Amino acid sequence: MHMADALVAPAVAGTMYACSTAAAAISIRKVRLENNPKKIPLMGVMGAFVFATQMINFTIPGTGSSGHLCGGMLLSALLGPYAGFLTMIGVLLIQCLFFADGGLLALGCNIWNMAFYGCFIGALLIWRPMMKRCIFRKRIVTASILGCVLTLQLGALSVTIETLASGVTELPFAVFVATMQPIHLAIGLVEGLITAAVLVFVYDARPELLYGTEQAIADNGRTGRFTFKKTLAILGISALIIGGALSLAASSYPDGLEWSMEQVAGTTELEADGEIYDAAASAQETTSILPDYSFQNSEAASGTAVSGIVGCLVVLGVCVGSCYLFRFFRKKKDGMNKEGQLT
Numbered sequence: 001m002h003m004a005d006a007l008v009a010p011a012v013a014g015t016m017y018a019c020s021t022a023a024a025a026i027s028i029r030k031v032r033l034e035n036n037p038k039k040i041p042l043m044g045v046m047g048a049f050v051f052a053t054q055m056i057n058f059t060i061p062g063t064g065s066s067g068h069l070c071g072g073m074l075l076s077a078l079l080g081p082y083a084g085f086l087t088m089i090g091v092l093l094i095q096c097l098f099f100a101d102g103g104l105l106a107l108g109c110n111i112w113n114m115a116f117y118g119c120f121i122g123a124l125l126i127w128r129p130m131m132k133r134c135i136f137r138k139r140i141v142t143a144s145i146l147g148c149v150l151t152l153q154l155g156a157l158s159v160t161i162e163t164l165a166s167g168v169t170e171l172p173f174a175v176f177v178a179t180m181q182p183i184h185l186a187i188g189l190v191e192g193l194i195t196a197a198v199l200v201f202v203y204d205a206r207p208e209l210l211y212g213t214e215q216a217i218a219d220n221g222r223t224g225r226f227t228f229k230k231t232l233a234i235l236g237i238s239a240l241i242i243g244g245a246l247s248l249a250a251s252s253y254p255d256g257l258e259w260s261m262e263q264v265a266g267t268t269e270l271e272a273d274g275e276i277y278d279a280a281a282s283a284q285e286t287t288s289i290l291p292d293y294s295f296q297n298s299e300a301a302s303g304t305a306v307s308g309i310v311g312c313l314v315v316l317g318v319c320v321g322s323c324y325l326f327r328f329f330r331k332k333k334d335g336m337n338k339e340g341q342l343t
Helices: 010-034 039-054 072-079 081-099 107-131 137-165 173-205 214-220 228-244 256-265 275-287 301-325
Strands: 058-060 065-067
Touching (some): 039 072, 039 081, 065 173, 065 256, 072 081, 072 107, 081 107, 137 256, 173 228, 228 301
Antiparallel strands (some): 058 065
């Protein structure tokens, strides 16, 4: 669902940058107040995992379309909404700058559409209420599916509203929304099942990593099969395998947004003229070392594998490095009181 620059007018892009920045600022403050340094490696590993899984486009049978995970619901179920949102920003930023996936001008829209709903609506309205007092596998599966379907529907609706506000006449709102919502319903169902599989693994391996489940886990006295480090190692190795190998088997069909555009406008790419668009395209061309997850001017499969591995490592480094650089987590003796509040 990565939007290209041509789908948004500069005013809409600026508005969504402002909204996403405000949500990020609130998230930084909340994460600092929470002050749980154990989340630093988890943010890095899960950021890499979501990056890798987003490279796997799965075919939606009978449609000629494909989908991929957004990952917001998965991240927030492990990290909470605030750390999850910041991790998703890291993933989307690297995809945009290093791989030219999603427009630079449209980055604020993509953060809002793909991260905000999954991390905040999914975590706070669905995951936490369902897991607060009772947790078991069927409930995890139910919450994952409901959360992914709802938040992906909201994200798809936001895309259509943003194109409407941008005056993209090639995509009439009524027709576009009627095309976007059903295909993303199917994608949401698949994402929900994949998300559930990962969260059930974590539930078996290290249940206390699941967000908002402290009381439920304490009540049933459940203990994990693996240590914290081993659980992270399994998730990290899985990310490298998915990004470096399984990504080669990704569907070649257009994703839900591109497919919808093709159905409505007859093309997956629209053109936009203007200095702002040219400047954004030029900047992105300069920063993208592996555009479209491949080597420059090459269609070799090795480019995809290298992109998957490099992307995982860069996202991990950016997420972990940002935690230290911006001091998301601080030692209590360095300005925290017993309640975890800044002094």
